Amino acid sequence: MGYMEDHSPNWIEAELRQLDAAGLRRTLKTQAGPQGAIIEVAGRGLINFGSNDYLGLAGDSRLADAAVVAADKEGWGSGASPLVTGRSTSHQRLEEHLAQFEGTEAALLFSTGFAANMGTIASLAGRGDLILSDERNHASIIDGCRLSRAEVFIYPHRDTDAVAVRLKAANGFRRRLIVTDSLFSMDGDCAPLPALAGLAERYDTMLLVDEAHASGVFGERGRGLCEQFGVEESVTARVGTLSKGLGSLGGFVVGSQQLIDYLVNRARPYVYSTAMPAAVAAAAIASLDIVRDEPHRRRELLRRAGQLRTTLRENGWQVGEGPGPIIPVIIGDPDETMELSARLADAGFFVPGIRPPTVPDGRSLLRISLSYLHSEEMIAGLIAVLANPQ
Numbered sequence: 001m002g003y004m005e006d007h008s009p010n011w012i013e014a015e016l017r018q019l020d021a022a023g024l025r026r027t028l029k030t031q032a033g034p035q036g037a038i039i040e041v042a043g044r045g046l047i048n049f050g051s052n053d054y055l056g057l058a059g060d061s062r063l064a065d066a067a068v069v070a071a072d073k074e075g076w077g078s079g080a081s082p083l084v085t086g087r088s089t090s091h092q093r094l095e096e097h098l099a100q101f102e103g104t105e106a107a108l109l110f111s112t113g114f115a116a117n118m119g120t121i122a123s124l125a126g127r128g129d130l131i132l133s134d135e136r137n138h139a140s141i142i143d144g145c146r147l148s149r150a151e152v153f154i155y156p157h158r159d160t161d162a163v164a165v166r167l168k169a170a171n172g173f174r175r176r177l178i179v180t181d182s183l184f185s186m187d188g189d190c191a192p193l194p195a196l197a198g199l200a201e202r203y204d205t206m207l208l209v210d211e212a213h214a215s216g217v218f219g220e221r222g223r224g225l226c227e228q229f230g231v232e233e234s235v236t237a238r239v240g241t242l243s244k245g246l247g248s249l250g251g252f253v254v255g256s257q258q259l260i261d262y263l264v265n266r267a268r269p270y271v272y273s274t275a276m277p278a279a280v281a282a283a284a285i286a287s288l289d290i291v292r293d294e295p296h297r298r299r300e301l302l303r304r305a306g307q308l309r310t311t312l313r314e315n316g317w318q319v320g321e322g323p324g325p326i327i328p329v330i331i332g333d334p335d336e337t338m339e340l341s342a343r344l345a346d347a348g349f350f351v352p353g354i355r356p357p358t359v360p361d362g363r364s365l366l367r368i369s370l371s372y373l374h375s376e377e378m379i380a381g382l383i384a385v386l387a388n389p390q
C-alpha cells in the first residue's frame, strides 16, 4: 500500500505536539457580549481589530430586533431542508431582497458561505471539466474544487497570463470554470476581475466570483467588487456571505434563474442540509436595508482604511496591497507574529496573528480588520502601539 502503519499509542497527541513545536497550534477564545468595536475576551475589554464586521452591523440592534419579531411569528428551528419544510416566508423574502439588491434574476440562500461555495462549485464542474483556481482562494473554494472531481489548475496569485495560457490549451475539457475570491481574505488585495471576465468570455468559460469580504463594502450600491469593476454581467455565479460585512449568518449565490433552479436540484449542501432559522433570514433582510440606506458606512470605512494603510507604510511596516478594510501587516515568522499579537493584546488591542496553513510559509501576518465602528482615536491608538510595541 505504500503507507507506514501508525502504531503510536496516541497519534493525535503527537500531532498536537508537533503543532506546538512549530508554533502553529491554535486554541479557542471565548468572548462575552455582542460584537462591536470593543469585545470582552477573558474578562478584559479589547479594541477589536479582528472580526469581519466591516460595517458594524453584527451588534446593531435593528438586526436583533428583526430576528426577535420573526422568531415570534415563525418560531425558531426550520425543521428541514429548504426543499422539504425549511423554507419560510422570511427565507423567500430574503432571496427576493438579495436578487433585487444584487441586480440579478434570482438568488439562493445557503446556511453558510462555506456551504454556498462547496455546493455551487461542485455543481458547476465535474469529471471531464477544468477548474482554474487562484492559489490564495479561500478554503471553501479549495474544498469545492476537490469535491467536484474536475481537474484543478491552481494558478499563481492574480496571474492572468497563466490563466490565459492554460485556457488556450483547454479544448479537451467538457466545460471550464474560473473561480476566485474578489477581495482575498488574508491578503486584502483584489482579483484582476476585468481581465478574468475577458478571458472567461474569450474562452467560453464560466466565472465564479466569491464576494465574501466585499459584499456591502464595495461598489456604488454595496454589491461588491464585481459592481465596482463593472463586470457583473460576465459572471456566471456570484457567491456572497451574510456573515461578514452584513453582520448576520448565511451564504448566498446570485445569478440567472436557470442557474438557481439548477442549484436547487444539484447543490448537495442545499438539498441535504437544514435551512437556517427564519429569524436569521429576517435579520439579514434588515442588514440589506441598512446597506442600501446608509452608504456612508462603506464610504467612511474605505476612506479610513486608505489612511491607515498609508500611515502604517510611512511607519515602516510591510503592508499588503489592496483597497479595503483587510489590512495585513506582514511579519513573516509565525512566533514573532504571535508575540506581536500578544503584545498588542496587553496594550488593549485585539489583532489576530495569521499563520500557516492559512497563509503560505514565511508570510505570517497581523490581520488588521477595520470596522466602521472604530473611532479615529481607536485607530490612532493602534498606530501608536504598533510604532512602539514594547
Ligand SMILES: *Cc1c(COP(=O)(O)O)cnc(C)c1O
Pocket (backbone or CB within 6 Å): 112, 113, 114, 115, 117, 138, 140, 181, 185, 210, 212, 213, 241, 242, 243, 249, 250, 251
Ligand atoms: C469567510 C469566507 C467564506 C465562508 O463564509 P461563511 O459565511 O463564513 O461560511 C467564503 N469565502 C471567503 C472568501 C471567505 O472569506
